Amino acid sequence: MEFEANKKTDLGKLTEALESGMQQHAAAFLSDLEPAEIARLIESLPPTKRDIVWNLVDESDDADVLAELNDEVRSRLIAGMDTADLLAATEGMELDDLADVVADLPESITAQVINSLSRRDRERLAHVLSYPEDSAGGLMNPNTIAVRPNVSLDVVLRYLRALGDLPDNTYSIFVVDRNDRYLGKLRFARVVSSNPDELVRDVMDPEAHVFTVEQSASQVARDFQDLDIVSAAVLDSKQCLLGQITIDDVVDVIREQADREILSMAGLDEEDDIFAPVVASTLRRALWLGVNLATAFLAASVVGMFEGTLEKVVILAVLMPVVASMGGVAGTQTLTIMVRSMALGRVEDSNARWLLYKEVAIGALNGLAWATIVALITIVFFSDWDVALVIGAAVAINLVAAALAGVLVPFVLRRMRIDPAIAGGVVLTTVTDVVGFMSFLGLGTLFLT
């Protein structure tokens, strides 16, 4: 986290220009920025200002800015554009970006956009659209350059020069046989550093990692990270080259995964844009509050079972939040590590038992330590040895229960095909609240009344 609060930021400058009514100024300022920077600025503005800024963006940047915006903001801006602007904006888009945007377009315009493409691009777009967005097929760009294995690098160089300007994110070309079957990857680094007489088949990398269209985007992201891939071919089941995935698209997947994981732990939607309209945000967050309310009343009903005890020993009411919250914190620690490690592919059935032992051991050690400390504090403040023993025992029990729940809850949820990052926290704190209240008030009933 950086601390740049006092520096005049791009957003600060833009807001200033807008507020002083200097739209010319703001437009000139925007035209100096990269599309991704403009997209970030737009996402950082309240909805009303977003439309103003979007109208100030140079039309030639429209396509690139749209491609960079998050889905929610993009569909709102698109809804406000007229047909001519939309057609102009989508005209020069790369096919993989266009595939993302098409879903947001009104039907009447989709047809026009598709008709404006060449027949080859139309087929390719249909191809990309036929795969789920979160698969290798949905990530890939169908535009690739392919050469045959039995030509020399000199021929390849002449071919590339004839093609002229390559897209920015081209780092390699692919080698295919006469049936379009993939044979290997030819990195430009090899092309420029090898003797021009060498044959493609001797310089290409036949072992380069490839993906099949159906693979999940998260698997693609993991492989790109682990194997330091920058571009890779995407093949169909017959080994034919369909397209390529490049690191810039994968970086977006990695960021979105992290976003989703972080936000879902608080019960938030991955698209919960900070500047979404109030009502939309209210409704989205209400769901999680509702789930929490149900579990909170469940915990309250546990407390309710001990009304008689609480009437007699009111100090139990004072201290019961301490027991519950220690369990909640310890359990959340275990759960967070489990969920993170599952997302990174490090936790599976073959090491689950070891993990369970480890976490329970940590829970027991921390349980004993904190039970002692809580008991001592209770003695100091309330001079009540019996209450101190009861709360100490309850803390120890709850910390071990928290460790068990922290490991088992994500495994059980995964088996049930529920994402532990989303549902784990609420299930876990329900367990620690119930166990905490039950053990503390139960022991209190046994020994203090």
Added chain:
Amino acid sequence: MEFEANKKTDLGKLTEALESGMQQHAAAFLSDLEPAEIARLIESLPPTKRDIVWNLVDESDDADVLAELNDEVRSRLIAGMDTADLLAATEGMELDDLADVVADLPESITAQVINSLSRRDRERLAHVLSYPEDSAGGLMNPNTIAVRPNVSLDVVLRYLRALGDLPDNTYSIFVVDRNDRYLGKLRFARVVSSNPDELVRDVMDPEAHVFTVEQSASQVARDFQDLDIVSAAVLDSKQCLLGQITIDDVVDVIREQADREILSMAGLDEEDDIFAPVVASTLRRALWLGVNLATAFLAASVVGMFEGTLEKVVILAVLMPVVASMGGVAGTQTLTIMVRSMALGRVEDSNARWLLYKEVAIGALNGLAWATIVALITIVFFSDWDVALVIGAAVAINLVAAALAGVLVPFVLRRMRIDPAIAGGVVLTTVTDVVGFMSFLGLGTLFLT
């Protein structure tokens, strides 16, 4: 999150081979994997098994596996290696990886490793080591290829061919003047697609994004993501070329940032490796439990102020966790969005007020809605209209307080140069607990006793 529990995984196969005592099998299996995959497997094993597997790794892979391991696991493995193995493992390392490893080496070996380098590499290593690990300088690889602007591409191609094999992660070379001052970037994609008679100065990209050594790693990561950069030059204050940063290193930064953010929200260390020894993990987690204990007793002391009320109206003790937990959930939602948006550079002083209004509006809307629902549930279960009104009012108050705290806490912490991702949650739940108990029990005292 994927569901692949039933597939036989690499980890499953490796564990099986180890448990059946077939070390030959395990070694052969490992030799087929990429270093990064081996590193991930090692990180997924309990400490005792880690050493066994590490000894089975082919020596030629040692350097690459070490470079891929996380700091904690790496330093443990290094501690168990003898001098000869360490020297062999560090021999072929890239300078930027070596810089990461050097810190973990015993002093006696560091000197030997450094002496084994060529003088030029020694100077370069010293250079990399002189920058903090989380700066552009710490991320950069000092090995770059530079050419002059006034030569033709044909000359560049001949030069590159004379150099022979380039490192895997080379996507461009750089253009410098005779004083080593940076002029631009020359992408291989341009080299292979342009006429060989063209001059470097006409084909290079003088506008390519560059970094200065002091820039923070998180700024580098943000620019790489926003501008779809794959490699960029790192310059000193005199515009001289010092090295380059490539996307593979930045992807690691992006992942580590996400890790840190997710883990720190649960008060965990970013290095909290799931298979760290029990005692180490216990101590690390104890800190956060201690902080939580202090705030829990603070909340308990608020409850303690109302002992007299609780004795008379015991239902308040039963329902008080509901009020606190609703506030906690709502506040965590706002806080999570704020922290995430701050990390992505979308929240700053110029849009803070708007955000505050928005979150308070959401808090008020959800507050009214949930106050009504909680009150209705209370009437249904306890048939007590007075208690229902009190709990409804307390829920509404706490949800608005949660929204205020969710926005203000991260701003205040950032001003105080404390990372809101780490400290935000504990401050926030302290606020919602205290406000929740105070408003519920306070209103209860006023209207129910």
